[in-house]
Amino acid sequence: MTKLMMDSATTFSLKPLFLFFLIYCSLFNQLSFAFTSEEYNEALEKSILFFEGQRSGKLPSDQRQTWRGDSALSDGSSYHVDLVGGYYDAGDNVKFGLPMAFTTTLLAWSVIEFGSSMQNQIENARAAIRWSTDYLLKAATTTPDTLYVQVGDPNLDHKCWERPEDMDTPRSVYKVSAKNPGSDVAAETAAALAASSIVFRDSDPSYSSKLLEAAINVFNFADRYRGSYSDSLNSVVCPFYCSYSGYHDELLWGASWIYKASGINSYLQFIHSNGHTLGADDDVYSFSWDDKRAGTKILLSKEFLEKNSEEFELYKAHADNYICSLMPGIPGYQAQYTPGGLLYKGSESNLQYVTTTAFLLLTYANYLNSNGGTPVSCGTSRVTEQNLISLAKTQVDYILGNNPRKMSYMVDFGENYPKHVHHRGSSLPSKHTQPQHISCNDGFQYLSSGSANPNTLVGAIVGGPDSHDSFSDDRNNYQQSEPATYINAPFVGAVAFFAGKSYV
Known part of the structure; x- marks a missing residue:
């Protein structure tokens, strides 16, 4: 049984403000409620189930979000390529x-680090990954020196409010190529395929090999x-998923995952030769679909912890800096928290940063535990793996309902959760209840409706509350009420960690 209580040596090494923060969160938990392993297991199951609500393409017979139907079955056909499948990213149909x-990389990393705690959900997790990798394989291998990176015109799609099953907006296809490069999206695709190849290495070796081969080629x-x-693509991807951090971080991230998946020495050499120019020297304090630097530092720090290789010492040092940045009241502290204890990075979909941070905290805690449990040094303070777990737990529990509003930000978890989710398919009547076509403009009556969504997008984690712990359950407030695959993906790993543990 793992205890969250710190030992006396740890207590005296931490600054008073950090101690106050942990004590505050601990008291808040006790005054409200604590989650059981069964509840964490329920959250794990639902966090994976969410991805079935985001599926594009021909749905399988074992589809569990049964209000969804087949959609976008001709994606790519007008360009003579098969791009059927994959996921809609959030509440839209692109x-x-x-x-x-x-999303795929983080789902795979979740299984790699915490799959042993997923128990009866491990097959569902693999299925969620495979739904994406099947699509990414087609996108990456159909045409040489080409990667298909998007289906659907977002500017036209966002002018409609309609079910994916009814889409009549153009399913335009966009690609990057030698003449119009996209190193960021290509290297992230390589990372996704490489990480996923590790997931399937034992259960499906031939598929694993296919994924790794494609990862190497696209990288x-x-x-x-x-x-x-x-x-290269301008207004097609901006401002929706503009690569604000550039492509250097993805190149280092992609190479790191291929090295982890293959052990091929040339990728190790790439990391060492290019790391300083690709972001290895940068201290950054968030991890997201756009910026991979913090994640890369954590991932590569394992190489130093396991092998004590000076070549990876830089990554361990910057991983420590990232950890120090999250700990209130100690040297290097950068993070902001709401009065209720939630990490706060930005007003739009803030929970995407919370779930990635919780995942990295727990992953690093595991790495420290597996290598002697040496604390992280933050100036004169020491931070142990248990401190990391404690902070991650406050974030996970906050999302699940242990917060000032006593509201779960995961749909269908607990009794009080968002009912007006900014999501087209969930907010419109399903094809089962209203089979007739609902056109682009006719759907807006459902966006504006005060009624709860007729279809429950089970497991969806929405954007979340503001800096004062306030939340508006309003379908029009997409900043707070829209779910996204990249919010859920790291949460799968984080909640799996707690599902497999017992705490007192």
Whole structure:
């Protein structure tokens, strides 16, 4: 049984403000409620189930979000390619390649780190990954030196409010190529395929090999023809998923995952030769679909912890800086928290940063635990793996309902959760209840309706509350009420960690 209580040595090494923060969160938990392993298991199951509500293409016979139907069955056909499948990223009906690939990488990383705690959900997790990798394989291998990165015109799609089953907006196809490069989206796709190859290595070796081969090819394409897909595709991807951080972070991230999946020495050499120019020297304090630097530092720190290799010492040092940035009241502290204890990064879909941060905290805690449990040094303070777990737990529990509003930000978890989710398919009557076509403009009456969504998007984590812990359950407030695949993906790993543990 793991205890969240800190030992006396740890207590005296931490600054008073951090102690106050942890004590406050602990008291808040006790005064409200604590989650059981069964409840964490329920959250795990639902966090994976959410992805079935985001599926595009021909749905399988075992589809559990049964209000959904087949959609976008001719994607790519007018361009003579098969791009059926994959995921809609959020509440719209566009298939954006960059967030889809990041979602896949984080789902795969969740299974790699915490799959042993997923128990009867491990097959559902693999199915969620495979739904995406099947699509990414087609996008990456159909045409040489080409990666198909998007289906659907977002500017026209966002002028409609209609079910994916009814889409009549153009299913335009967009790609990056040697002449119009997109190293960011290509290298992230390589990371997704490589990480997923690890997931399927034992259960489906031939599929795993296919994924790794495609990862290597698409990474080499990303590296050979360098450039940002935002520059190549402009208003098609901006401002929706503009690559604000550039493509350097994805190149280092992609190479790191291929090295982890393959052990091929040339990728190790790439990391060492290019790391300083691709972001290894940067201290950044968030991890998202756009910026992979913090995640790369955590991932590569394992190499130093396991092998004590000086070549990876830089990544361990910057991983420590990232951890220090999250800990209130100690040297290097950068993060902001709401009065209720939630990490706060931005007003739009803030929970995407919370779930990625919780995942990295728990992953790093695991790495420390597996290598002697040496604390992180933050100036004169020491931060142990248990401190990381404690902070991650406050974030996970806040999302599940342990917050000032006593509201779960996961749909269908607990009794009080968002009912007016900014999501087209969930907010419109399903084809089962209203089979007739609902046109582009006719759907807006459902967007504006005060009624709860007729279809429950089970497991969806919405954008979340503001900096004062306030939340408006309003379908028009997409900043707070829209779910996204990349919010859920890291949460799968984080909640799996707690589902597999017992706490007192």
